[in-house]
Amino acid sequence: MNGFFVWINSQPRSHGKDQLALKAGSHPLVTKDCFLDLSRVVQHPTFELEQAREFDCVSPDLASAIIEMIGGGLFVMPKVHSDIIFGNLVGM
Secondary structure (H helix, E strand, C coil): CCCEEEEEECCCCCCCCCEEEECCCCCCCCCCCEEEEEEEEEECCHHHHHHHCCCCCCCHHHHHHHHHHHHCCCCCCCHHHHHHHHHHHHCC
């Protein structure tokens, strides 16, 4: 797992790369159309990960969309990071 997270933003990042459009309702926490930012990862400490366990994992459909986007190649995110995210999602 590595403690990696990617952000969901209401607007795409200004560079416009590695942004996956999400429709409202694609996850219980996604209440409006927004963008999954696959251009960078952030790492959270263990105690924050434990607190986040109350939220649902992404659906198989959303995981597949993320896997497909990563598999097609990202422009900004370092490959070492996208490989980790890809592996975590494939292993769900």
